[in-house]
Amino acid sequence: MISEWKKIEKKQFAPIYLIIGTEDYIINETKKRLVAGILDTEDTDFNYANFDLEETAIEQVVEEAETIPFFGDRRLIIASNPTFLTTEKTKSKIEHRTVRLEDYLNEPVDYSILVFIARVEKLDERKKLTKLIKKQATIIDAKRPNEAELRKWLQGVSNINEFQMDNAATDRLIELTGGQLTTAMNELDKLMLYKLEERAIYTSDVESLVVRSLEQNIFLLLDKMIALDISGALSIYYDLLKQKEEPIKILALIASQFRLLTQIKLLEKQGFSQQQVAQKLKVHPFRVKVGARQAKSFSYHELTMTLEKLAQMDFEMKTGYGDKAQKLEWFLFSLQDQRKIQRMN
Template sequence: MRGIGRRKQAGGFRKLDARTAIKEIKQGKVSPLYLCYGTEKYQIREFVDTLTNQLVEPEQREMAVVQIDLSETPVELVVEEAETLPFLVERKLVIVQSASLFTAAKEGGKVEHNVERLLSYLADPAEYSVILFIANGEKLDERKKTVKMIKTAGQVLSFMPLGASELVQWVIREAGKHKCTMGQQAAEALIANAGVQMSTLSAEVNKLCLFTGAGGEITVEAVGTLVARTTEQNVFSMVEDIANLKLDRALGTFYELLKQKEEPIKIASLIARQFRIMLQVKELGSQSYSQQQIASQLGLHPYAVKIAGEQARKFSPQQLAQTLSQLAQLDYQMKSGGIDKVLGIEMFLLKLGA
């Protein structure tokens, strides 16, 4: 019967960020409905783990945690699962992947969803179940009834890339979780070497903390010794050295990439990509776009935008455009056999450094 064992509505949507929502969950304030969306999958996984750990004891998870993928299962089965009383546990957790019913994405596959059944449940969710929807993508479709309803009945949480300074502070906090200390310079060195993916950074912090031991300090030297740079990060560093007129270091990085069997054409392409980003950041910055707005416009992480902006200050828009033109010409010459690939990049770096 409708209404039996249901939770009374809170009477409005309170917008929370993920950290506040996690704090409330740890205090026992749990919503019957959560909708997580955004591009930071690592943060979403952390939120799912926190909610699971808070709601369900490890030995009860086989009975109390249900995983459903809406690309394979109709949404009415999610509702049926949530409405079914839990067995031997106080509350069950239903984790729903691929929740495109809340986004503008077209429904894929052959699964048909009874949206009205979902809307009926969102209007009156069961108090003995928690449904966690995970939607892929960085935006919700605010026109949809499903989005409006879940905002009224539950919590909608955005998981987007952290800002540049926020990412540095997050790395420092990750070290603290492992009983290690880490300064800002070491954190920035780690990001420069490992990139901005939070899952990679977390794994590298764990490795560094094992090296230093509990109570130890992670130094810039330790990061340089233990964290290898990706090809993309090496090129990023090479462009940084060029911008700072450190030509010997830029050439040294180039020769190191050659030792690693990297293709010169790929290296030139990555250099061109970075100069293109620098030009775009410079142009958007001149139009008073914020760092976050530029990141969203270009599909980049805010930290990458911050560094590209700092690099772009060393060049005028005309210099950046001219460099991109030279790289396009170099690409053609290398691919057509008009110049030796290694020699071509060496000459480009020397000319740019001059």
Template sequence: MNEPWLHNGKLSNVYVLFGTEKYLLETWERAIIKAANPSGDHFDVMQLDLHETSLDTALDEAETVPFFSEYRTVIVKQAQFLTGAKEKQKQNVERLTEYALQPAPYSVLVFVIEAEKLDERKKVVKRLKERAIVLEAKKPNQSELIRYVGDELNRRGQKMERATIERLLFLCQDDWGKLVRELEKLQLYASEGAEIPIDIVNDLVPRTLEDNVFQLSEFLVARRADAALRLVRDLEKQGQELIGLLALLARQYRNMYLAKQLTEKGYGEKQIASKIGAHPYTVKLASQASRNFSEAQLGRALTLIADADEAMKTGRGDKQVVFDTLVCQLTLL
């Protein structure tokens, strides 16, 4: 098992965990706490938020001798002074800069920051990079998530087709934490050594709003106005605004239009996804749906959607009547 929080198999006395992948930050934080306090006694574990307290308080805690454990673990959240973000309150960074040179040997001080990067121009950041373990939690790309799912399935001798894995990732919106939870649920539902079909994924993993809009567009492509309108009413009951649904529908038809254009120019799905800034699975569905239309029909659809958007925003008609009329118009293309 990879344990990046250890240095030569030993804990560091100071850590900086930063990045945009919340699941990985939480995983590292739990692992460090467990390594510092294997007994599970949290009496010597302190959780501090610098929006509510000061860096001086955190350092005072780090300099306090533990009562029952080998280490006193101090977790410090919202350490924005290590980034380029504006600080809510002035912190005593000079004290931390000095502390990093000779940290308390009986403490593990951990800074956890949900930020894309640290401000490496700051003296305190430079010092921490020299003396502490600094770990960046990057969001995994789709290939890494697919590999993760494959590894987890192999551990239980289970299988899932590539298209099913892509569907799962889309429903989880490439959120690693959500993916872990939903995959665990699917694996518990299926027996060991079994294949997990796409139907089970669709049944057990909650649909996102974007996925519901995909289903709406599928009904429109199939010329099923009745089913499309029923879905719209269901989404309204769930609190979705028609203007928001229209915006997502516009994006879906725009993706279909661009996918058709770029496919005819010889672009592959991955290239299209990169060019238009869309999720690969989104492009896959858009490409498939675009085959049912000519480029002129998709252009007409975008015009109808733009007209409906203007009518809703300017109050030229009742929003529900405008949206329902649009649904009927799109099914007649």
């Protein structure tokens, strides 16, 4: 996909693009590069159209693509949500005359760039139209990268911008952004701006500048508890309270993470790999990697018992029994005692 971006920068455009995947960064970056490469500022209003195919029939999109440009050389037409290429159900009552699209795909005009954006993991390969568009279009894969791909991506962007960022800093950036490309790229942009003069990014920079999401703070809190660092866990918890996070919301996220650890533990016992677990549970592979590491510190019985405690706490919080903030403190201390007992055994 980076090779296709380079072609776009050189104004080597394909007549039809098909973007497949759910990674917002890749989708938005591709759109941005196409707009910048194809359109001049003064003719954007005349030669740019953006359609949602759940609201607009495909024949209108084709008609727009066949319209000759005004005051410019090319037109850019973007059409999102082509559900007629997927197995997804839609509530839209729009009927698409896809024969018009088939005709266009076989003979696209040379003055319009037509871009389809399918925010799905894959298309319905059984359909004749899917086979035709994949044959005629330039495909841009917008799937979420795995950890190795994300590491290569971040270090590649750093190198292109003439920055040095070692593996430790890259890994910490991935960890703190939950393996999410869009978030990681936003944070990398911020890091490069901050270190513009030095042009080197270290782990300490990542630690001090990258904003942790609430979910990432929960991961870190559990890591502290597993390491029997109760003061570290409480420090994170108190910081969350200072940020006006509700104890019941923090509890729900802790319970969600323990539920994930329990599922991972069970599936790993059944012989599933981490990649298979991620696919089966429909969660990001990086979450499974972190969860698998955390799950090693608990037996399956301990995890189920902890979930029962959390469910009881949730009930008590929702029924107004006791102080909510204090209940989570007690939970952290009880989990620390549980971990100490396990280590002694």
